Amino acid sequence: MKVLPYAHPVLSCQQAKDLEFSVLTDASAEWSAMQQAGAGIAKSVIEDYQELRSVPEHLRILALIGKGNNGGDALLACGQLLADYPRAQVDLILTSPADELRPLAARALQELEGRVQIRQISEACGLSEISQMLVELGGEIGFHICIDGLLGMSFVPPLRAPVCDLIEAINAFEGIELRASVDLPSGAGDGVEPDALILRADFSYATGIAKKPLFAGWGTCGRVRYVDLGFFKTTPGQVVEAEEAILTDAVLAPLRRLRPANVDKRSFGHLFIVGGSARMPGALLMSVRAAVSSGVGLVTAFAPSSVTAVLAAQVPEAMWISWPETSLGTLSPSGMSLILERIDQATAVIAGPGFGADASTEMVAQEIVKLVECPLLLDADALRVSVLEPVRMRQEAYGRVVLTPHMGEFMRVAKLEEPDYTNDVLLDFSKSHGVVTVLKGPQTRICNGASVIYHTQGGPVLARGGSGDLLTGLIGGMLAQNAHREEEAVAQGLYLHGLAAQCLARVHGQVSVHTTQLLDYLSAVLRT
């Protein structure tokens, strides 16, 4: 794939090792990368902890230290946390004698001398002794954060004692609030089977290169964070051997620049949103609210006639068109002329949020696919096999069709009998339909038929009704502003949505929030 300025390659552990070997040519380069990794992990883990509560001054950290560079990264992360939280208490568990650590890990340990408590375990310890030790070390409070620096990309199965016993004990130990793995959860790696023993991480902090096992769908890697160490400072447009990539913060750079002075509302696109039904007016409302916050110049919303006035009062920034509805309160195909007579104003169109699944909305969606000559986003109940049929007939010049299914909707349009998380199915589907698919879930993937880009921001705070409707509005808004660079627009909408969700969770937690609060954090995300 071409190196995009906003997505970095995802590689197998072996490919990552080879690349690191070519980039980090001596011990000083390795040490400097390790320092960056340690600082990056410390910063990210503190941000992530805030989804639980504010970080306590007397932070209690447990770090599991293996012999290699993974252990070195974890030790330097502990050093950074001690610098930032001088009252923190750090307990280290070493799985080998200190004099057996690799040179850089030994150097990192030396830097912590006198500031941490060290326990060493050996093969003879066994699971129950290690479990008992955790209980004693944790005391009444337990640990706020456990940093797993046991094994990284160089791990070759099988796991041996005492590491396997330590992983098992950590997985079972309830006195840890957040489990953070350095690079990969210990036990994960190339060729590792899904049922193998792997440390159950809440977050994995991929240092330098995001490795493929993080996306294997095992659910043990938790949420993936990419700690960019600058390994991919390649020229945009250059080709690298990777079909998979991870989205980076750079995707939002164009939205963080000053806008030119000589612009007006027409310079930032005009988005049409067709959606809603008497039963689900809220879905349309959420998409429209998100769209008007996306930076798009103009939004026109087409809503079922019985709810238009109520919705319009809630988002006066949008223009509202009342659409005739069926006896079931869904959009009637007889309203198509309303959109067609204005279509030359639109730079992108969304169809689907809150549609409801009946024959009328199916027909509306089909007509839109056939007649709309600009980029088009289909979501929710517009995602049907019969609606995708005319997609292939569309001329390339009209702009791409973007689909935003969750797994249930993807199964429907790809005619799958059970969920399939493999990239092959996603690639085949997107290629054969000529669409950009955004397959939503805990690890959302963007696929253009040739490559897959992972998006890992957001988190469980998004696991509530309406998150997808907000996403649709944001992506639609970006498409309308950026009509000739659909994939970039999609990536911008996704990333902005994910970062805002994280901000929301860091301020209010993951539980007692409502979906549209996410919109309050969009501007903070763009102004950092």
Ligand SMILES: NC(=O)C1=CN([C@@H]2O[C@H](COP(=O)(O)OP(=O)(O)OC[C@H]3O[C@@H](n4cnc5c(N)ncnc54)[C@H](O)[C@@H]3O)[C@@H](O)[C@H]2O)[C@H](O)CC1
């Ligand atoms: N008020 C209404 O009218 C409602 C209508 N609904 C109908 O459903 C669709 C849209 O569904 P929505 O609830 O927005 O959810 P989606 O599944 O499409 O999108 C979810 C969104 O959240 C992300 N996400 C979820 N879990 C995680 C996680 N663990 N980690 C990270 N990210 C996560 C996911 O990736 C998506 O981005 C609407 O049009 C109506 O037709 C709904 O039933 C809600 C209320």
